[in-house]
Amino acid sequence: xxxxxxxxxxxxxxxxxxxxxxxxxxxxxxxxxxxxxxxxxxxxxxxxxxxxxxxxxxxxxxxxxxxxxxxxxxxxxxxxxxxxxxxxxxxxxxxxxxxxxxxxxxxxxxxxxxxxxxxxxxxxxxxxxxxxxxxxxxxxxxxxxxxxxxxxxxxxxxxxxxxxxxxxxxxxxxxxxxxxxxxxxxxxxxxxxxxxxxxxxxxxxxxxxxxxxxxxxxxxxxxxxxxxxxxxxxxxxxxxxxxxxxxxxxxxxxxxxxxxxxxxxxxxxxxxxxxxxxxxxxxxxxxxxxxxxxxxxxxxxxxxxxxxxxxxxxxxxxxxxxxxxxxxxxxxxxxxxxxxxxxxxxxxxxxxxxxxxxxxxxxxxxxxxxxxxxxxxxxxxxxxxxxxxxxxxxxxxxxxxxxxxxxxxxxxxxxxxxxxxxxxxxxxxxxxxxxxxxxxxxxxxxxxxxxxxxxxxxxxxxxxxxxxxxxxxxxxxxxxxxxxxxxxxxxxxxxxxxxxxxxxxxxxxxxxxxxxxxxxxxxxxxxxxxxxxxxxxxxxxxxxxxxxxxxxxxxxxxxxxxxxxxxxxxxxxxxxxxxxxxxxxxxxxxxxxxxxxxxxxxxxxxxxxxxxxxxxxxxxxxxxxxxxxxxxxxxxxxxxxxxxxxxxxxxxxxxxxxxxxxxxxxxxxxxxxxxxxxxxxxxxxxxxxxxxxx
Numbered sequence: 001x002x003x004x005x006x007x008x009x010x011x012x013x014x015x016x017x018x019x020x021x022x023x024x025x026x027x028x029x030x031x032x033x034x035x036x037x038x039x040x041x042x043x044x045x046x047x048x049x050x051x052x053x054x055x056x057x058x059x060x061x062x063x064x065x066x067x068x069x070x071x072x073x074x075x076x077x078x079x080x081x082x083x084x085x086x087x088x089x090x091x092x093x094x095x096x097x098x099x100x101x102x103x104x105x106x107x108x109x110x111x112x113x114x115x116x117x118x119x120x121x122x123x124x125x126x127x128x129x130x131x132x133x134x135x136x137x138x139x140x141x142x143x144x145x146x147x148x149x150x151x152x153x154x155x156x157x158x159x160x161x162x163x164x165x166x167x168x169x170x171x172x173x174x175x176x177x178x179x180x181x182x183x184x185x186x187x188x189x190x191x192x193x194x195x196x197x198x199x200x201x202x203x204x205x206x207x208x209x210x211x212x213x214x215x216x217x218x219x220x221x222x223x224x225x226x227x228x229x230x231x232x233x234x235x236x237x238x239x240x241x242x243x244x245x246x247x248x249x250x251x252x253x254x255x256x257x258x259x260x261x262x263x264x265x266x267x268x269x270x271x272x273x274x275x276x277x278x279x280x281x282x283x284x285x286x287x288x289x290x291x292x293x294x295x296x297x298x299x300x301x302x303x304x305x306x307x308x309x310x311x312x313x314x315x316x317x318x319x320x321x322x323x324x325x326x327x328x329x330x331x332x333x334x335x336x337x338x339x340x341x342x343x344x345x346x347x348x349x350x351x352x353x354x355x356x357x358x359x360x361x362x363x364x365x366x367x368x369x370x371x372x373x374x375x376x377x378x379x380x381x382x383x384x385x386x387x388x389x390x391x392x393x394x395x396x397x398x399x400x401x402x403x404x405x406x407x408x409x410x411x412x413x414x415x416x417x418x419x420x421x422x423x424x425x426x427x428x429x430x431x432x433x434x435x436x437x438x439x440x441x442x443x444x445x446x447x448x449x450x451x452x453x454x455x456x457x458x459x460x461x462x463x464x465x466x467x468x469x470x471x472x473x474x475x476x477x478x479x480x481x482x483x484x485x486x487x488x489x490x491x492x493x494x495x496x497x498x499x500x501x502x503x504x505x506x507x508x509x510x511x512x513x514x515x516x517x518x519x520x521x522x523x524x525x526x527x528x529x530x531x532x533x534x535x536x537x538x539x540x541x542x543x544x545x546x547x548x549x550x551x552x553x554x555x556x557x558x559x560x561x562x563x564x565x566x567x568x569x570x571x572x573x574x575x576x577x578x579x580x581x582x583x584x585x586x587x588x589x590x591x592x593x594x595x596x597x598x599x600x601x602x603x604x605x606x607x608x609x610x611x612x613x614x615x616x617x618x619x620x621x622x623x624x625x626x627x628x629x630x631x632x633x634x635x636x637x638x639x640x641x642x643x644x645x646x647x648x649x650x651x652x653x654x655x656x657x658x659x660x661x662x663x664x665x666x667x668x669x670x671x672x673x674x675x676x677x678x679x680x681x682x683x684x685x686x687x688x689x690x691x692x693x694x
Contacts, residue, residue, distance in 0.1 A: 050172075461482075508522065
């Protein structure tokens with residue numbers, strides 16, 4: 001609402017200022033003609049003699065604020081727009097003036113055309129048009145002068161405004177300024193005019209085309225001023241022959257000084273632009289180089305892939321040295337060869353390469369130490385090619401040459417040392433950008449991998465049981481610790497009936513989310529098949545059949561499946577390529593391993609799998625201990641590279657044979673960490689300890 005109100009207020013003020021200037025001019029016209037007519041007729045005028053001067057002052061002030069609101073406060077106008085505003089105002093006022101001039105020409109030597117009152121009417125119109133044009137130019141010149149404003153410059157302009165206003169007041173009063181004061185005013189005004197006219201910083205921001213446009217517009221401004229001063233001066237001279245009692249602009253110091261300021265600043269601007277014209281193309285080229293360099297530097301932030309960086313390098317290099325064609329050969333991150341071309345076909349690039357190799361030209365495309373200074377003779381002998389100059393640079397990433405940038409021109413000796421330096425800078429920066437891009441891509445991949453590990457760990461933890469089945473005949477405890485990379489260790493228990501409990505421990509090959517996914521499949525198979533009271537061998541056969549349809553060819557799952565029958569005091573089990581079970585008989589001091597045959601699930605993908613698996617059975621008694629584990633425990637290494645192995649595991653069990661299942665499990669893991677000497681692990685540690693009660 002505030003913005004709308006502000007805009008509405010500005011438009012209202014613009015209309016009021018224009019209306020005020022129009023009313024002031026009508027009164028000015030009426031009063032001046034009245035005074036002129038009364039003087040010529042020898043009559044006492046009905047209006048005071050000071051009224052035309054007052055109305056001219058009101059007209060100037062109203063029109064000044066009209067243009068100030070229209071131009072000075074419009075932030076959307078650039079430098080050439082301001083010159084266009086002056087040109088457009090001059091064009092409109094000149095067309096209007098020429099229309100009345102045509103009217104005078106058509107009237108010829110009629111009595112109306114030679115009438116002094118009618119001549120004064122035309123004179124007042126032209127004078128208003130001149131003042132209108134001068135004030136529009138003044139406001140535009142002010143915008144240009146104060147482009148890079150400072151406190152000192154603002155104060156200087158304020159003083160300049162005050163002096164102009166003072167002179168305008170003197171002109172309105174019709175009193176002559178004292179000679180000494182006039183000299184002081186002229187000196188101060190002259191110094192200010194030169195100081196203000198020297199502020200040409202806006203010229204440096206014009207490009208070559210804008211400078212030519214500005215020169216043309218300034219020439220037209222000079223033409224308009226010359227035309228108006230000739231037209232208004234001729235009208236004033238004609239009226240002065242009949243009477244002196246009229247508003248003669250030649251005695252109006254404000255208009256003369258204002259026109260002088262417009263002319264002086266216009267001449268300064270014209271000369272500065274003209275002298276800067278030869279260097280415009282150089283500055284524009286340098287600016288384009290900076291922009292292109294910035295594009296290459298920022299490409300890592302703005303582009304989505306390496307190819308975008310290559311295309312920016314190609315386009316920037318071509319535009320900076322005005323090449324006619326170019327190509328870029330790149331070895332990608334995966335060692336694939338890519339070629340990017342600009343106004344040249346791949347066949348043409350191949351022909352040029354073969355031709356240079358045939359002539360044994362070194363240091364161009366092979367980036368050797370020898371530099372060929374004159375290539376025209378080599379390319380001129382290539383009849384099928386239109387190009388006669390070539391410039392090539394390596395693209396280096398991590399001190400490795402990953403490609404070559406080649407630029408071509410149809411003219412011989414088309415490249416100089418400056419162009420070589422420019423393209424070399426672009427090529428070096430492109431190498432840095434590509435290196436950063438690849439590092440950033442690696443960082444993204446690493447972040448994605450870490451997120452994948454996080455998800456996989458969450459999945460893995462959710463698949464492991466929070467509570468194991470317990471029985472009056474035995475107790476079971478488990479331990480599991482995940483490595484930095486997620487593995488696929490799985491353990492679980494399931495009560496089959498009142499007297500039977502199934503146990504399983506498994507290790508999925510591989511790591512990451514794939515291993516966690518296969519682990520979830522193993523859990524589903526265990527819970528669905530174990531309830532069917534299958535023989536362990538049959539369980540493994542069905543599990544293998546289910547898994548071969550979802551496991552990759554290079555994936556497998558090692559597992560051991562147990563069914564504890566508390567009625568018969570027996571354990572029936574099958575081992576599918578998993579670690580052998582560590583068993584300790586009650587009353588014995590040494591434990592031993594149950595080394596039974598069995599192929600891992602997914603290793604044999606046909607009906608012959610049953611030949612590689614068997615059901616084993618052992619009887620247990622009170623005090624017996626059974627330890628199930630994954631290979632992460634036995635393969636854990638210490639600082640010397642020695643593995644924990646089967647002997648250390650058995651020894652740890654033998655040390656606490658009379659302890660509870662939990663104490664036994666904790667002791668084994670304690671001995672494991674003491675052996676490795678670190679809490680950091682390379683593979684998952686998983687164990688299940690079963691102790692049969694007395």
